[in-house]
Every structure is written in structure tokens, then in C-alpha cells.
């Protein structure tokens with residue numbers, strides 16, 4: 001029990017629970033730089049698996065990876081007015097290029113060399129639209145160069161005041177797609193295509209159900225025409241924005257003079273999109289599925305999918321169970337699974353169980369002398385359920401079990417979300433709901449920024465999305481749930497991370 005007791009129960013303190021899960025699973029650690037985290041191998045492996053799945057989907061739909069500089073000339077950020085407004089308050093700047101020795105010792109041994117001041121400071125990228133459009137302007141000449149569909153995997157720096165592991169850190173990892181198109185319809189199609197990829201990834205890999213829809217003007221990306229998003233609900237009934245896809249219109253093309261010659265010989269500005277998901281998704285995965293025993297990781301993204309724990313008392317038994325364990329390990333690997341045979345002498349089986357549970361391994365096979373004699377292993381699922389399985393065909397059995405676990409996690413998360421959603425909400429009920437437990441509240445919305453601001457002020461809730469038709473209530477609301485004026489769209493509100 002030693003391991004499990006180190007994790008604060010969710011009911012006691014959700015935020016401490018979240019940190020404990022991360023620490024116990026060794027996903028990440030705090031660093032000596034304020035607001036920055038260290039992603040440990042277990043966490044980074046999840047990110048690698050996410051990257052691979054997403055990258056495959058991007059490439060299947062015609063996107064290519066490229067890499068642009070970490071630094072952006074400060075003047076670039078000023079070229080798109082809304083964009084600079086959106087990011088000005090959270091950028092890190094490089095202003096000098098040299099230090100010099102002072103002759104003192106200790107912390108004062110070096111100082112900034114004032115002679116090395118840069119003529120134009122460099123911004124450490126908070127997002128890369130501006131630096132990328134400078135290149136687009138060079139590369140795009142004719143309609144034949146379009147569409148241009150690029151993505152980059154990189155790090156981003158936004159000077160955040162309040163940070164939380166994975167969810168909000170000063171530096172984080174992400175992918176950012178940037179595309180240029182000949183017309184509005186093609187850019188719109190792209191922004192929608194990416195939203196559907198993000199949704200598929202969230203649901204099929206993360207096992208996180210998401211709402212899709214469009215952001216209100218106050219929540220959209222700085223410089224976008226409109227922003228689409230996928231939104232999930234965590235176990236504490238707070239929303240997490242999991243990915244965004246922006247239709248940028250011609251705003252950045254005008255700011256950076258990205259023009260192309262049309263087939264008819266005229267000159268037009270390109271239409272563009274940008275879109276991204278980040279290591280924040282790891283936080284979403286943790287908060288959606290994990291329990292008081294630690295991480296619960298959906299099998300498709302689990303660094304270790306199956307752990308084999310041999311059980312023995314005597315040396316003869318040890319030799320026997322390890323031999324069978326090695327055979328099972330080989331068979332599972334042959335079935336394409338990520339598997340570990342935990343043959344450590346230093347830990348008792350029970351201690352191993354707790355350790356691997358805290359790390360979120362979906363499936364465990366225990367192999368003892370009696371199991372070997374019976375030609376079976378004892379299968380234990382991370383979410384509960386223990387039963388013997390025959391050693392014959394164990395690769396196929398394990399693959400099937402992992403698929404079932406993956407599907408069950410998604411179903412459970414969707415049921416939790418629906419149980420935490422209310423539709424057709426009234427103002428009185430809304431205030432009560434947000435003060436009480438919170439969750440997704442569906443209601444009529446007049447579309448005014450004043451209502452949004454008043455609601456945020458009073459309840460802390462924001463419009464997460466104006467949901468796509470699939471998620472809307474059967475009957476469209478007639479009036480704004482807050483002010484009573486005619487409703488222009490159904491909205492989903494929640495308190496959010």
C-alpha cells in the first residue's frame with residue numbers, strides 16, 4: 001500500500017491529487033526555472049506516442065514538417081495589430097548577446113555586457129505566425145504554389161504567472177500548423193479538416209470525448225477570423241481546451257504581404273490557417289482517466305501496455321516462471337505490444353503491482369508456478385477485473401483486452417461528461433450550477449460581449465464553444481439565458497483551466 005498512500009485522494013484535494021499522480025508516475029518534475037517543467041522519460045514517451053499518431057494523420061492529409069527560428073524580430077509582432085495585443089503581455093525578450101566577467105566571485109561574477117545590446121530585441125516565439133509569414137511571402141508567388149501546408153514540432157515560450165504541470169507552463173512543446181490557400185473556402189475546409197483530426201485523435205487515442213465548435217470573439221485567437229476548438233470536461237468538472245484551429249482570413253497575408261498571382265493574372269492575398277495542440281494534452285489525459293491509485297493511461301498511448309510479474313518462492317520456481325515470462329514477453333512483442341517483464345529480485349509482487357498501477361500500465365499478467373502448471377496467467381486490468389487467461393494465444397488475448405480497455409475508458413469519460421452537463425439552463429440555475437459543482441451548461445446566448453463579461457465576473461464561467469450541430473440540444477434556445485434577449489446561438493459554458 002506504500003505507493004498508493006502517497007497519492008492524495010481526489011475528493012480531498014484535486015489539485016494535489018493531480019500533482020501526486022504526476023510525481024508517482026514520474027511523468028514530470030519541477031525545474032529550477034520558475035514556471036518551467038522537466039518532462040521525465042515516462043511523460044516524454046507519452047508525448048512521442050502522441051506525436052507519432054498526430055504526425056501520421058497530418059502527413060496523410062498532405063502536410064509536411066518544417067522548422068522555423070526560435071527567435072522573432074520584435075517588429076514582426078507589431079505587424080498584425082490584434083496579434084501583438086494578444087501576446088504582448090507574455091513574451092520573453094533577448095536584448096543582449098554577451099556577458100562579461102566582473103572579477104568578483106559568486107553570483108556577481110558575470111554581468112550583462114551593455115556594449116552587446118541588440119539593435120532590435122528578439123522575441124522568443126510565443127507562436128510562429130509572424131516568422132512563418134515572412135517566409136511565405138518569399139515562397140508563394142503563383143496560384144501553383146498553393147495550397148502550402150506546413151507543420152512544425154517545436155517549443156514555445158509564454159511568460160505565465162500561474163503555472164501548473166503540463167496544463168500551463170512557461171515553456172511547452174507543441175505542433176503548430178500553418179497553411180496558405182488561394183481562397184476563403186479552401187482555408188475554411190482546412191480549418192475544419194484539422195478540427196476533425198484533433199477530434200479523432202482525442203477520442204481514439206486519448207479516449208477523451210470532446211465537444212467541437214467555434215469560439216466567441218472574446219475567446220478566439222488574436223488575429224483570427226474565427227477559432228474552432230475541441231473542449232473536454234475533466235473529472236473536477238472544469239473544461240480543458242484541448243486544441244484549436246484558426247481560420248486567419250487574409251489578416252496575416254496583408255500584414256506580411258503574402259500575395260499570389262491568380263490563374264487569371266490578377267494579384268490576391270492568400271487565405272490562411274494555423275492550428276495547434278500541445279503537451280497540455282498529457283494533462284488532459286491524466287485528469288480525465290486517473291484515479292486515487294495513480295495514473296490511468298489509455299492503452300494506445302501507454303509507454304508500457306502490459307507488465308508481466310513473475311511470482312516465485314524457490315529458485316526452481318523462479319527459473320520456471322522467468323522462462324515462461326520470457327516466452328510470453330516475446331509473444332506480446334511479436335503482437336506489436338509494448339511490454340515489460342519485471343523480473344526484479346528486490347521487490348515483492350505486491351509492491352510491483354502498486355508501482356505499475358501508479359504508472360498507469362493498463363494490463364498486468366501475473367505468472368506463478370500454479371499458473372504455469374495450468375497453462376495460464378492471471379490477468380489484472382488497471383481499472384479492475386481479474387481473470388485467468390490461457391498462455392496459448394496470449395498475444396491476441398492481450399491485444400483484445402487492450403482494445404476493450406481503450407473503449408471502456410472513452411465510454412466512462414463520455415458518461416461522466418454527460419452526467420456533468422445540463423441543457424436548457426436558466427440564469428438562476430446557471431449561477432447555482434457554477435457555484436455548486438460546475439460542468440458543461442448549455443443555454444441560449446445573445447452573442448454580446450457584455451453578457452459574456454458579466455457571466456465570467458459572477459461565476460468564473462466562459463463560453464467554451466458554440467457547439468457544432470451534432471452537440472446542440474434538440475430544440476434551439478429562443479432567448480439568452482442571461483439577459484433574455486433573442487438567442488443567436490446555443491452556447492456551452494464552463495469554468496475552465
Ligand SMILES: [Zn+2]
Pocket residue numbers: 445446447448451480481482483484485
Ligand atoms: Zn445576453
